[in-house]
Amino acid sequence: MTRDLVSVIVPTNNRLIMLQRAIASIQKQTYKNIEIIIIANGCIDNTSTIVGELESKYNNIRFLNFTEALGGAEARNRGLHIAQGEFIAFLDDDDEWIENKLEQQINILKENKYCIVGCNYIEVSPDKSKYRKLKENVSFYDMNFENVIGSYSFCITKSEYLENLFINKKLKASQDWDLWIKIFLKTNKKAYIIQDYLVKYYQHDNKISINYKNKIHAQNLFLSFWKKQLDEEAIDYQKIKILFYSFLANKNIKSYIFRLPFIIKAIYKSPYKFSLRKYYIYLNFFRYI
Secondary structure: OOOEEEEEEEEEOOHHHHHHHHHHHHHHOOOOOEOOOOEEOOOOOOHHHHHHHHHHHHHOOOEEEEEEOOOOHHHHHHHHHHHHHHEEEEEEOOOOEEHHHHHHHHHHHHHOEEEEEEEEEEEEOOOOEEEEEEEEEEEEHOOOOOOOOOOHHHEEEEEHOOOOOOOOOOOOOOOHHHHHHHHHHHHOOOEEEEEEEEEEEEEOOOOOHHOOHHHHHHHHHHHHHOOOOOOHHHHHHHHHHHHHHHHHHHOOHHHHHHHHHHHHHHHHHHOOOHEEEEEOOHHHHHHOO
């Protein structure tokens, strides 16, 4: 491990133009002690040529070129395996950092109060941009319900907190959420979200995180992996999410009505069924879908 070094892990799959934008945003960071680990994940475009040229030009780029499609989880795991930094950050190849992101996050992470430091973000779509504000202090309980610290691209942690941890290859979505929970449980610390907007998070048709079938698959697995750690209220909430994702994926009102009795059962089986807070939690996830 190299003290004060940030290892930035960037998996990529046939998105060269976006990748070049992402790399440029790392190189422009005001914090300069960085190694960039780019993992080509079954690319058939010109990625290997262009990144190879960048690797020759800059001494802080390390390039892993895999001809087979590893998947995002395994690509990031390969990056983690060779990372040398005291700090670990991830950047998706279709996202972009604001110049002072790492500097702000590292200053807080060095205080050793938090296991993860994230930030607010700008959601960029073809027709408009939205400024997305996240909760400032995040506990493990908060993470029971939603990934309230967000995407890989938002967060930074310490390599010691990731020791012997791996990103779950079985999950088709929510891999970041799963990893954050592992870090919370390992460290018994909270996360802190910087309230500045430090990431441009691009939305487009092939963004994995908006695939509802992947979300259904991930939510079912998430429940099976973490059922012992989640409280009853959170388990009910996760089950209801699965049903709504199913409706959104299938666009089938008959399918939704068929599942309605289960939704009612899930709401009323909890001892907290009359709690306003409980219903607020159930409704709150509409923000995320």
